[in-house]
Amino acid sequence: MQVYDTHCHIGLDEVPPDEDHARAVAAQVDAMLVVGIDAATSAAARALQRLDGVRWSAGLHPNDSHAFAAEWPQIDALARDPSCAAIGETGLDCYRDRTPLAEQERSFRAHLELARELDKPVVIHCRDAFEPLFRVLADEPPIHGVMHCFSGGVDEARRALDFGLHVSFAGPLTYKKSDELRRACAFVPLDRALVETDAPFLPPQSRRGKRNEPALVVETLAKFAEVRGMSLEEAAAATYANAIALFG
Numbered sequence: 001m002q003v004y005d006t007h008c009h010i011g012l013d014e015v016p017p018d019e020d021h022a023r024a025v026a027a028q029v030d031a032m033l034v035v036g037i038d039a040a041t042s043a044a045a046r047a048l049q050r051l052d053g054v055r056w057s058a059g060l061h062p063n064d065s066h067a068f069a070a071e072w073p074q075i076d077a078l079a080r081d082p083s084c085a086a087i088g089e090t091g092l093d094c095y096r097d098r099t100p101l102a103e104q105e106r107s108f109r110a111h112l113e114l115a116r117e118l119d120k121p122v123v124i125h126c127r128d129a130f131e132p133l134f135r136v137l138a139d140e141p142p143i144h145g146v147m148h149c150f151s152g153g154v155d156e157a158r159r160a161l162d163f164g165l166h167v168s169f170a171g172p173l174t175y176k177k178s179d180e181l182r183r184a185c186a187f188v189p190l191d192r193a194l195v196e197t198d199a200p201f202l203p204p205q206s207r208r209g210k211r212n213e214p215a216l217v218v219e220t221l222a223k224f225a226e227v228r229g230m231s232l233e234e235a236a237a238a239t240y241a242n243a244i245a246l247f248g
């Protein structure tokens with residue numbers, strides 16, 4: 001079995017990324033996308049390519065969009081590196097109101113333009129912001145990419161799929177109250193579904209309140225398989241192939 005964690009932030013906290021990576025490989029998680037949230041973490045993600053199976057992205061998190069003017073030139077330059085697999089994470093977040101929505105939208109649109117110019121997938125963060133986010137996407141010509149840590153129901157999943165996006169499921173899929181999310185998981189076509197950890201955040205049910213790491217994507221994948229009535233191995237193979245096609 002091979003498993004792909006399509007969204008993690010190893011190296012973001014005090015745990016050495018080599019340790020997270022080694023435990024992931026031992027758990028058959030032999031590929032991961034390390035996602036940048038600003039210029040410094042995007043550059044750090046690029047440096048983690050030294051680890052087997054690591055791909056990386058460059059972007060500015062919506063909650064840091066107030067720093068757009070200062071951060072963007074370096075993120076733009078990093079994104080043009082041929083080894084950069086994706087643009088983001090970007091998107092909109094109405095849950096935390098640190099940054100006005102207009103500033104978030106400006107940054108989001110810049111990411112979408114760059115992704116289109118470079119023909120790279122975009123990694124989209126959406127928290128309590130489906131309506132404004134879908135409005136921006138409707139303005140933009142077709143793109144490819146992923147709704148990371150998907151948090152909606154069947155309706156929102158259908159709309160994301162209609163934009164050509166993949167839908168990625170994280171630890172909340174395993175939470176007891178996430179029935180609506182599990183219905184969305186059962187709905188998404190198998191060739192458009194991905195799994196991720198968002199580590200070190202959002203640990204799955206068995207580790208709630210603790211730190212998350214890429215090895216734990218297997219727990220989310222097991223729930224994904226259960227929800228869809230398939231074996232863990234089949235779920236791994238399908239989501240792995242999807243991730244390779246999107247991020248390499």
Ligand SMILES: [Zn+2]
Pocket residue numbers: 007009035089198
């Ligand atoms: Zn993230």
